[in-house]
Amino acid sequence: MSNKMWGGRFATGPDAIMEEINASIGFDQRLFRQDIAGSIAHATMLSETGILTQQDRDSIVAGLSDVLAEIESGSFTFSRALEDIHMNVESRLREKIGDAAGRLHTARSRNDQVATDFKLYVRDTIDTLVVQVHALQLALVTRAEEEAETIMPGFTHLQSAQPVTFGHHLLAYVEMLGRDAGRLLDARKRLNESPLGSAALAGTPYPIDRHMTAEKLGFDRPTANSLDAVSDRDFILETLAAASICAMHLSRFAEEMVIWSSAQFGFIRLSDKFTTGSSIMPQKRNPDAAELVRAKIGRILGALTSLLVVMKGLPLAYSKDMQEDKEVAFDALDSLSLSLAAMTGMVGDLTANRERMRASASAGFSTATDIADWLVRQLNIPFRDAHHITGQIVALAEQKGTGLEGLTIEDFKFIDQRIDSRIHKVLTVEASVAARQSYGGTAPANVLVQAARWKTLLTGQPHEPRPLSKKKSSGHGDGGVE
Numbered sequence: 001m002s003n004k005m006w007g008g009r010f011a012t013g014p015d016a017i018m019e020e021i022n023a024s025i026g027f028d029q030r031l032f033r034q035d036i037a038g039s040i041a042h043a044t045m046l047s048e049t050g051i052l053t054q055q056d057r058d059s060i061v062a063g064l065s066d067v068l069a070e071i072e073s074g075s076f077t078f079s080r081a082l083e084d085i086h087m088n089v090e091s092r093l094r095e096k097i098g099d100a101a102g103r104l105h106t107a108r109s110r111n112d113q114v115a116t117d118f119k120l121y122v123r124d125t126i127d128t129l130v131v132q133v134h135a136l137q138l139a140l141v142t143r144a145e146e147e148a149e150t151i152m153p154g155f156t157h158l159q160s161a162q163p164v165t166f167g168h169h170l171l172a173y174v175e176m177l178g179r180d181a182g183r184l185l186d187a188r189k190r191l192n193e194s195p196l197g198s199a200a201l202a203g204t205p206y207p208i209d210r211h212m213t214a215e216k217l218g219f220d221r222p223t224a225n226s227l228d229a230v231s232d233r234d235f236i237l238e239t240l241a242a243a244s245i246c247a248m249h250l251s252r253f254a255e256e257m258v259i260w261s262s263a264q265f266g267f268i269r270l271s272d273k274f275t276t277g278s279s280i281m282p283q284k285r286n287p288d289a290a291e292l293v294r295a296k297i298g299r300i301l302g303a304l305t306s307l308l309v310v311m312k313g314l315p316l317a318y319s320k321d322m323q324e325d326k327e328v329a330f331d332a333l334d335s336l337s338l339s340l341a342a343m344t345g346m347v348g349d350l351t352a353n354r355e356r357m358r359a360s361a362s363a364g365f366s367t368a369t370d371i372a373d374w375l376v377r378q379l380n381i382p383f384r385d386a387h388h389i390t391g392q393i394v395a396l397a398e399q400k401g402t403g404l405e406g407l408t409i410e411d412f413k414f415i416d417q418r419i420d421s422r423i424h425k426v427l428t429v430e431a432s433v434a435a436r437q438s439y440g441g442t443a444p445a446n447v448l449v450q451a452a453r454w455k456t457l458l459t460g461q462p463h464e465p466r467p468l469s470k471k472k473s474s475g476h477g478d479g480g481v482e
Contacts, residue, residue: 022320023080027327031085032071034120036064038113038196039089041216043104049209051107056100063097064089085117086110107206108199111230111318115195118326120217122239125333126188132340133181133246134458137174139347141454144170145466148447151429152267152357153366160364163429166352168442171450176249178454183242191235194219198226201317231317233307236329240304243336247297250339254294257346261287267360269351274342289342296335303332361429365394365404370426370435379418389416444468 040061047057067089070076082088087110094101144167154164194214197204203226210222223229260267274289306328310321368390375386392415397404400411405427412419425431437443448465455463 019080022083024084024323024326025078025080025082025088027330028085028114029071029078029088030330031117031121031326032089033068034117034124035085035089035113036068037120038116038213038217039104040064041213042108042196044216045209045213046103046106048212049207051206051208052103056103059097059100060093060104063093063101066096067092084110084114086113107204107208108197109201109230111200112195112198112226115198115230115232116217119191119195119219119235122236122329122333123188123191123218125337126184126239129243129246129333129337129340130181130184132337132344133177133184136340136344136347137177137181137454138458139344140170140174140177141451141458143167143347143350144174144447145451147352147354148451148466149444149469150352150354150357151361151433153361153364154442160360160366162369163361163366163432164442165433165444165447166354166357167444167447167451170347171447171454173249173253174454177246180242180246180249183245184239187235187238187242190238192218192220193223193229194221195223195229195232198223198229201227201230227317231314231322233311233322233325236325237304237307237311240300240307240329240332243332244297244301244304247300247336247339250343251294251297253343254290257290257350258287258294261285261290265360266353266356268353270346271349271351273349274346289346293339293342296339299335300332303328358429362403362405365397367404367427367429367432368394370432371404371423373435374423374426375416375419378422381418392416 043052043057043060043064046052047054052060067076070092076092078088079091082091090101090104093104147166147170148168150166151163152166152169153160154162154169194210194217196213196217197208197210214220214222223232257268257270259265261270270285270287270290275285275287307325310324314321371393372383372386372390375381375389376383381389393404393407393412396411396415397407400407405424409419409421409424412423426435433442433444435443437446440446445465445468448468452463452465455461
């Protein structure tokens with residue numbers, strides 16, 4: 001018995017194994033909205049160019065609308081024998097309206113149809129992801145305002161380096177996510193060309209209007225080369241590349257949440273909503289949501305790598321290998337969406353242990369650089385010499401078993417007689433962060449300015465910086481910024 005989809009060329013149907021490896025309906029059925037939208041646009045264009053009668057067009061559009069309603073209601077039965085979403089929809093349409101359904105496929109192929117459907121789906125997904133990225137940014141900005149004066153250790157090599165504010169740290173991820181949104185929107189801009197009407201690979205002899213279908217589907221223009229149109233998967237590769245970078249940023253933040261919520265750090269507490277317990281250790285509060293976000297990068301980057309490998313050896317134009325593009329892409333984009341939602345929830349729900357953060361920021365001689373800067377500014381000592389003097393001061397503090405703020409003026413003068421009592425004004429972590437007012441620096445006032453800037457960008461409404469809730473630090477004045 002011949003297969004009706006393929007016509008009279010084949011005398012028998014496919015082997016069961018062939019059907020198993022060939023069918024994509026198990027995963028590409030999620031393209032139903034895009035497939036039906038593309039078919040309605042195509043039928044409308046065929047009618048307006050005189051290729052299809054108005055009566056057939058109306059019948060097709062009404063039938064497709066009925067099919068859409070069936071799928072959305074869950075009453076539609078998908079068939080593996082019909083391979084994919086395109087043939088499932090077309091077969092059901094024929095059952096509903098008869099021979100007119102067979103005219104829908106005039107001047108197109110499943111090659112340009114699937115490329116169009118997939119582009120529409122990726123475009124819709126990018127729009128959703130960008131909204132989610134912005135929601136996470138806004139959650140981070142809101143917390144950054146609340147924690148603008150919360151002091152924590154800044155790290156290099158995961159070693160205490162200099163004091164920073166927790167708000168400043170959170171805003172670092174806002175900047176990363178801003179670039180992520182930009183990359184996704186760049187990918188969207190480049191993909192927004194319509195493949196529909198390219199047919200199998202060479203175009204069509206029918207007098208179609210590809211600009212019309214492109215406009216009806218919200219594309220900027222039709223693709224300019226039919227070979228490229230049906231064989232291009234750059235749009236999903238670029239989207240997966242942007243998704244991988246975004247997932248990497250989320251993974252870095254998730255790693256910090258795991259570290260910060262440990263008993264050894266105790267910087268933050270994640271609520272019961274985003275943690276789990278242990279089956280044997282009743283005291284445990286495991287940051288499982290953060291750990292799972294951290295792991296999602298493997299699936300997302302894996303999808304990018306997988307598709308690059310699929311595409312790297314394919315001659316033009318379409319090859320069935322390209323059917324492997326969707327499963328990995330769907331999984332990756334779903335994973336990124338879930339990760340963004342989980343991270344947004346955790347950011348809004350965490351509690352900062354401000355006292356623990358400040359105590360940790362004060363440890364490890366974190367204000368040593370402030371001493372060196374003070375020596376340069378106040379005593380006009382060359383920085384390299386100031387660095388050496390500061391190293392001696394740190395060594396003395398270590399010998400005495402005290403922090404830098406515990407040293408007396410006599411201790412400082414033992415190292416260098418030029419040092420005077422003004423140096424004590426730069427030894428606190430509050431003075432350290434308050435002094436760093438250079439653009440992009442960690443000073444609380446800076447954090448509030450940047451938070452207001454981001455709120456304006458994200459909401460479209462003007463926001464003024466919140467006022468500082470505390471008096472200016474002793475970092476200003478003789479020992480602070482000149």
